[in-house]
Amino acid sequence: MGNRFKIFLFILSTLILTVCGQIEVGIENQPTPTPLPTDVILVPETDINEVLVRDLKPDLEPNNDFCQEEWEVGSPEKFACRLIEYLAEKQLEGLANLMADPFTLISSGQGGGGGREDSPEQAVGVLYESFLPPNQEAMFFSIDPNQDQTLPGPPGTTGKPILILLGDGWGQEGQRTANLFITQNESGEYVWYGIHINRLEEVSGTIEKIQGLVCPGGASPAESLACTLIDSLVSHQETTLQQLMGDPFTLAYWGSESRMDTPSGILNELYQTRLPTNSLNDITFTTDRSQFPPLQGIPPETMFGPEVNIALIIYSEGWGEDGQGAALLYIAQNDAGDYYWHSMVFSFQHFDK
Secondary structure (H helix, E strand, O other): OHHHOOOOOOOHHHHHHHHHHHHHHHHHOOOOOOOOOOOOOOOOOOOOOOOOOOOOHHHHHHHOOHHHHHOOOOHHHHHHHHHHHHHHHHHHHHHHHHEEEEEEEEEEOOOOEEEEEEEEEHHHHHHHHHHHHOOHHHOEEOOOOOOOOOOOOOOOOOOOOOOOEEEEEEEEOOOOEEEEEEEEEEEEEEEEEEEEEEEOOOOHHHHHOOEEEOOOOOOOHHHHHHHHHHHHHHOHHHHHHHHEEEEEEEEEEEEOEEEEOOHHHHHHHHHHHHOOOOOOHEEEEEOOOOOOOOOOHOOHHHOOOOOOOEEEEEEEEEOOOOOOOEEEEEEOOOOOOOOEEEEEEEEEOOOOO
């Protein structure tokens, strides 16, 4: 009996040691949990329409003093702060929900130009791909001192801005400014309905001599493209001009034939033989039809046929090697709604003036 009891105790102790050893081995083989970084804060998801504006993150405060003001809840300034926050935090869906449909995007100056209307989702993609800096938190916003600027609002809104924001630090290198236009819809809700992206530096002095246009900028996408076209033409920005031109581009000669070529081929001819050799600053531009030549009674919109949707025509004098020529510059709108420099008609004299 004593030996049996000793054997039982030996077997029991062996089993206990084996089980404990397996437990220890199992614990040692478990992966060590990786602690969360100390700067990561987990927050519950918030519905975008649940609040008007959340307080900005501390790291945004130094660059956006505008949003540290105690703006009244329900004011356009509060809405603007919400817009600024979503831009800085790259909340794409949130931005799209704040935007009018269609949304107007206008760009002028070097690095691309023209105007377009897109859905909010498409416009957000264009902004982050081409016009926002790599570090969105480096942008600075304030109320634009020039609240008299105009950008027509889309249907279903008041049709004019009730607040314009001025943003600095835009563009891939942070060297551009932007005007952000805010209005109200028929329900009284604020919407971001358009943006005009500018260069920091002033455009050339020739811009001041345009009749019928307010440049830089323009009151519509077609007029904005016209401003960019004129500035780029005078300052010899061929890369920008090629981005504005239709491909193929039509160059017609008054009283003669016309030809179609690539933007590069057309620009090569213009700068070699169709523009003055001394100074491009002597060229004048106007959209005032009272200053246009008679054109033998031909409406200028009909020169390229009914299939071309002409949006704006610019009459320009001072062309040719001797500065005695003139040109009609045609801006059209394609089926996608984008504006572009479609064609031009050149005259060695001032047409039939």
